[in-house]
Structure formats: C-alpha cells, structure tokens
Amino acid sequence: MSIKKSVQKKIGVMLMKKLVTAIGFFILKSEAGLK
Numbered sequence: 001m002s003i004k005k006s007v008q009k010k011i012g013v014m015l016m017k018k019l020v021t022a023i024g025f026f027i028l029k030s031e032a033g034l035k
C-alpha cells in the first residue's frame with residue numbers, strides 16, 4: 001500500500017467519524033427540542 005493511499009484512507013476515516021458525530025449531535029439536539 002502506498003503512502004498516498006494510506007493517507008487518503010486516514011482522512012476518509014476521520015471525515016466519516018466527524019460526519020457520524022455531527023449527525024448524532026444533530027439528532028440529539030432535535031430530540032431534545034421535541035421533548
């Protein structure tokens with residue numbers, strides 16, 4: 001595996017984690033707002 005590919009993979013994983021965290025945070029906020 002080339003360095004470029006592993007770097008792209010790390011960035012992709014980081015972005016996915018940020019996206020999941022953002023979605024989870026948004027859902028928690030909207031649920032708190034509905035109650």
